Amino acid sequence: MSGEQGLTLSDLAEEDAAAAAPARLETLDLIRGVAVLGILAINIAGFAGPMIGTTTPTLLHPVSPLDEAAWAFGFLFFEGKMRALFTLLFGAGLVLFHERAEAAGRDGDQIQLRRLGWLLLLGIAHYLLLWWGDILFLYAACGIAALLMRPLSDRMLLWIALALYYAWHIWGMFDAATAIDAEHAVRDHVATTEQLRLLAARLQPMYDWAAQEMHEARLGWLDLLRVKLVERPFWQIQMISGSFSETLPLMLIGMALYRAGLFDGTLRRKRLIEVSLACTFAGMALTVMFLGWAWPRHFPAVAMQAALVWGLAMPHVLGGVGYAGLLVLAAPRIAPTWLGRRLIAAGRMAFSNYIATSLVMTFVFYGWGLGLYGQIPPARQWLFVLGGWALMLAWSPVWLRHFRRGPLEWLWRSLVEHRLLKNKPLNNRMA
Numbered sequence: 001m002s003g004e005q006g007l008t009l010s011d012l013a014e015e016d017a018a019a020a021a022p023a024r025l026e027t028l029d030l031i032r033g034v035a036v037l038g039i040l041a042i043n044i045a046g047f048a049g050p051m052i053g054t055t056t057p058t059l060l061h062p063v064s065p066l067d068e069a070a071w072a073f074g075f076l077f078f079e080g081k082m083r084a085l086f087t088l089l090f091g092a093g094l095v096l097f098h099e100r101a102e103a104a105g106r107d108g109d110q111i112q113l114r115r116l117g118w119l120l121l122l123g124i125a126h127y128l129l130l131w132w133g134d135i136l137f138l139y140a141a142c143g144i145a146a147l148l149m150r151p152l153s154d155r156m157l158l159w160i161a162l163a164l165y166y167a168w169h170i171w172g173m174f175d176a177a178t179a180i181d182a183e184h185a186v187r188d189h190v191a192t193t194e195q196l197r198l199l200a201a202r203l204q205p206m207y208d209w210a211a212q213e214m215h216e217a218r219l220g221w222l223d224l225l226r227v228k229l230v231e232r233p234f235w236q237i238q239m240i241s242g243s244f245s246e247t248l249p250l251m252l253i254g255m256a257l258y259r260a261g262l263f264d265g266t267l268r269r270k271r272l273i274e275v276s277l278a279c280t281f282a283g284m285a286l287t288v289m290f291l292g293w294a295w296p297r298h299f300p301a302v303a304m305q306a307a308l309v310w311g312l313a314m315p316h317v318l319g320g321v322g323y324a325g326l327l328v329l330a331a332p333r334i335a336p337t338w339l340g341r342r343l344i345a346a347g348r349m350a351f352s353n354y355i356a357t358s359l360v361m362t363f364v365f366y367g368w369g370l371g372l373y374g375q376i377p378p379a380r381q382w383l384f385v386l387g388g389w390a391l392m393l394a395w396s397p398v399w400l401r402h403f404r405r406g407p408l409e410w411l412w413r414s415l416v417e418h419r420l421l422k423n424k425p426l427n428n429r430m431a
Contacts, residue, residue, distance in 0.1 A: 043357070050213040056300070059206060091250065137240070154260060161253045176302070217366050253317070279322030282322075349405075402425065
C-alpha cells in the first residue's frame with residue numbers, strides 16, 4: 001500500500017455525503033451503537049461458557065432462581081432481537097454504501113465485493129485468533145448473496161426473504177418435533193424406551209461438546225489456535241450452513257426497509273409509529289408466551305435449542321423491526337444527549353467495538369487470560385455485560401475526538417481502497 005497524499009475525490013464525496021445527511025447517518029449510527037451493545041448481552045453466555053449456556057442455563061448443573069431470572073431477562077429483551085436488528089442494519093448498510101459510492105462516481109458493486117471479501121478474511125482472523133462465535137465471515141458470505149439481489153424490487157426482496165426465512169424455520173420445527181415430544185415425555189415420566197434413546201442421542205453430544213469446550217478453554221493461546229487450525233478449520237462454513245437461512249433473509253428485509261424510508265425518516269411518522277409499536281408488542285408478547293412455558297420447566301435443552309434456532313423466528317424478526325422503528329422515532333431526542341452522543345460514537349466504531357469485546361472477554365474467561373471460563377453463572381455475567389457497555393461508551397467518543405474512523409474501520413477501508421487512508425476527524429461533533 002502507498003501512503004495517501006491529501007484528500008482524494010472519493011474522500012471529498014464522502015464528506016459531502018456526510019454533511020448532506022447528518023441526521024440519517026447519526027440515526028443509523030445510534031441504532032448500530034445500541035445493537036453492538038445488545039450483541040454483547042446475548043454473546044456473554046458464549047464467552048463465559050460453555051456454549052450450551054446460550055441455549056439453556058440449566059443443562060449442566062442446577063442454577064439459582066436469580067440466575068434463571070437473569071437469563072430470562074436477556075432472553076426476553078435481547079436474544080434473537082438484537083441479532084435481527086444488527087443484521088437488518090447490515091442489509092441497510094449495503095444499500096447506503098452503494099448509494100454513496102455511486103454518488104461519488106464509483107462502481108458500487110465492485111467496491112462492495114472488495115469490502116465483503118476483506119470482511120471474509122477478517123472474520124477468519126477473528127475466529128482463529130480470538131473466538132469461535134465470529135459473525136463477520138457469515139455476514140460477508142450472506143452479504144455477497146444479498147448484493148447480487150440488490151437490483152430486485154422491494155416487494156420481490158421481501159417475498160424472497162420471507163419465503164426462505166419461514167420455509168427454513170418451519171421445516172426445522174417439524175424436524176425437531178419428535179425429540180421435543182420425547183423430552184416432554186421423559187420429564188412427565190411416561191417415556192417409552194425409544195423416546196429415552198432418542199433424547200439421550202440428542203443430549204449426549206451437548207454434554208460431550210461442553211466437556212471438550214471446558215478442556216480447550218484452559219489451553220494456552222497457541223494451543224487453542226492449533227486446535228482451530230487442525231481440528232476445526234471449516235467451523236465457519238458450518239456456521240453458514242446453519243445460519244444462512246436466517247441471516248440472508250434479514251439482510252434482504254433490511255435493504256427493503258431502508259429503501260422504504262424506515263431508517264431515514266421519510267416513512268410517514270404515523271405509519272412508522274404503528275409499525276414499530278405493533279412489531280415490538282407482538283415480538284415481546286410471543287416471547288413472553290414462550291417464556292411462560294419454558295421457565296417453569298427450567299428451560300429444557302432440546303426444546304430451547306429448537307426454539308432458538310427455528311421456533312422463535314417470528315418474535316425475533318418482529319422484535320428487530322420494532323426496535324429499529326422505535327429507535328428511529330427516539331433518535332432526534334436521544335442523539336443530542338450525553339448517552340446519545342456516546343451511542344452514536346459506539347455505532348460509528350461498531351466493528352472495532354465488536355472485536356474489542358471479543359478480545360476483552362476471551363482474555364477474562366479463557367485460560368490464556370484470567371481463566372474464568374465455566375465459573376460465572378448467568379446473574380453475575382451481567383456484571384461483565386455492564387462493564388463491556390461502559391468501556392464501549394467511554395472509549396468510542398474519546399477515540400473519535402482524535403480520529404475519523406475506528407481503528408478496524410480504518411484498516412478495513414484502507415484494505416478496500418488499496419492505500420493507507422488518512423484518519424483525521426471530519427469534525428469535532430464527538431467532543
